[in-house]
Amino acid sequence: MNNINLPLPVWIWHPDRDKKLKTKLHREFKLTNNLKTPIVGIALTGSAKVLIDDIEILDLPDDPDNITRYHYGKCPPLKSSNHKIEIEIECQNPVPRHGATSFAYDRTVGCMAWLECDDFRLVTDDSWLADNVKSVEICKLGQEPYGDLDDMPEDFVRSGFGDLVAEPIVFDLRESDGVFFNQKDEVLRISGIITKNISFEPLKHSEFISIYHLRKQEDWKRLRTAQRETNMYEVPNVLIDLRRERNARLRIKNLGNEPVQILWNGAESTFELENYDGCMTELLEINSGETKFSVPNGMRYVRLFVMGRAGSNFAIQIVCESVTAKIEQIGSFWCDDEQLNKIYDVAVHTNRICNQLALWDGIKRDRLPWVYDLYLSARGAYPLWNDFSIVKRSLIELGQTPETEWMNSLPSYTLWWFVSVWEYILNRSDIEFVKEIVPLIQKHASRVEKNVDENGFLKVGGSFIDWVPISSEESLLCLQALYLIAKQALTNIVSVLPEANIKFNWHIPEIPEERFIKSDAVITKLLGILSGYVSTEQAIKFLNSYQLSDPITPCSAYLLACLYADFNMPEKGLSIIRSIWGGMLDRGATSFWESVRCEYPEDFHKHLTTYTAYSEYRISLCHAWSSTPVEWFTRILLGVNPVEIGYKKTEIAIWAPEGINKCEGTVPTPYGTIYVSWVRKDKDNIIVKTEVPKGIEVV
DSSP states (O other): OOOTTSOOOEEEEOTTGGGOOEEEEEEEEEOSSOBSSOEEEEEESSEEEEEETTEEEEEEOSOGGGGTBOEEEEOOOBOSSEEEEEEEEEOSSOOOOOGGGGGGTTOSSOEEEEEEETTEEEEOSTTSEETTEEOEEEEETTOTTTOSOBTOOGGGGGTTTTOEEEEEOOOEEEEEESOEEEEETTEEEEEEEOOSOOOOOOOOOSSOOSSHHHHHHHHHHHHHHHHHTSOOTTOOEEEEEEEEEEEEEEEEEEOSSSOEEEEEEEESSHHHHHHOTTSEEEEEEEOTTOEEEOOOEEEEEEEEEEEOSTTOEEEEEEEEEEEEEOOOBOOEEEESOHHHHHHHHHHHHHHHHHBSSSBOSBTTTTOSOOHHHHHHHHHHHTTTBSOOHHHHHHHHHHHTSOTTSOGGGOHHHHHHHHHHHHHHHHHHOOHHHHHHTHHHHHHHHHHHHHTBOTTSOBOSSOOOOOSSOOOHHHHHHHHHHHHHHHHHHHHHHHHHOGGGOOOOOOOOOOOOHHHHHTOSSHHHHHHHHHHTOSOHHHHHHHHHHOOOOSSOOHHHHHHHHHHHHHTTOHHHHHHHHHHHHHHHHHTTOSSOOSOOOSOOSSOGGGTOBOSSSOBGGGSOSOBGGGOTHHHHIIIIISOEEESSGGGSEEEEOOOOOTTOOEEEEEEEETTEEEEEEEEEEETTEEEEEEEOOTTOEEO
């Protein structure tokens, strides 16, 4: 059923949360129409007995699988009258906490359930009682630590915020073996004869892994191992190319007369599809006439195997759907340089498909809000969209980290959060939203202050800074620079919201600029310059002498490009963008990657790395923090830059590099859309046209 008007359930529990592991969720309801074939769906931490009008519908023993897939029970017909539903729960093993999702610290227990028939759906929400008190919402559908569960109803793809859509996409059939096929637009039908008695057992879980993508990763490895230990030769299969990276799901209908089992592998590249032990590997069991859906994942290529009873005929229909947020693109950019246009378009696509339940780091991995990723990704988002609800809820969710913890377990990420909040204000002037999160701002400002010694040095053992080799000493140095940058952002927040009475007293130590300039990692120098610890003279000296080389990341490359523009060397910044982002395009990128190299000894898939953690195929080939050329092109080539919050005062100062003779674009603001175009008539004559909404002063 795909009725987008039906309500969506939320995860609920007793208000005492994991201090109350045995509870009864219940509510009464009134039907105005008879329900002939109602069903109950449920997922939860623990065991559950589901009763309707004292009739037992489901009895689930405590099992980790209760929170990896939905379970269903058929109900007897219900007449139009008053009824009651009860869920008796006992949880032995709450979900373990994980530092990376410190914002989900109070989501260790939960239950999601619904009663459904035709156009009726009764869902768990905070109107339910837990024992004799009002229940509380634990989190929304799809949020960590639970994520997207297997066997979910079709419309659950909307997510707990209801603003995601699944739309069919046209794809290419790249290979087929042992099948007849017919494709028309978005629909592929394949048929044939099952040649072997091969099947796979659905996965069972002995424990619950508390981060969704890590749980899926382990599932994929287990099923992929079983697949590789099985002779799949002559098993009917097809290879599908979605044409570009997508957060996609499969809709598969069994048109035959017998059940089939579908094993499918998904990946961001064909190299990953063939070589990676942990590539997406999932199983769908589909009865005759039934339609099943995969959970959405970040991928471009899908290889799909059809299994069943040997000698039986099969026929299935495959539709691939792209799952994206309902956001409209307002910002635009075009110039007479095709490489730059392509960089912009791919950056837009990268940012768009990472706008999901939150502004995720990546759609394959990690499918999480990470603060540094959010800071960079939001920079790519602000010049593009008509709606920033996803940015706002990402800031809120990360801010829900308790005062005793660092966001994503990292001191640096808590500091980046203040910068991200300020940049949201600068771009959107949404003071009402900031008023809502003042308690979060104060909480984390106090957390930082408690971890600074009397001399202004952070009392932490270091923190993640960038995906490059970096010593603990440099890590602490970067952290101090970021501490100063965050203080500047917090000071700005306080200046536009003095009535909030946000209190902080962050002491800033003096640090010699030589420590930054003589450091090994490029990011250390960049943060030293951005914070102001490094003087203008030394910054210019470094920027003039720097030669792009490994190790480098898209994050550092973007900050370099920004500093080159800030220090009146935009041509060097553009050269970096051409090298790094143009280099990804040269290697076939349809979305921009988590990590890069300047040079690759051989095929790039074998040498992608974050230098210190992931390697090869686990690297994300769609990472929103690499969508930042959107911001650079808007601010430098179109020249549009907010001077006061919300673009109330705006600078428009275009830059027309040699070789580019035409450029135009649009920029969304709270007042409306700014339009800028420029044309080079000759070497010294550039005609600039602008259209600026009422309420904006150009300075």
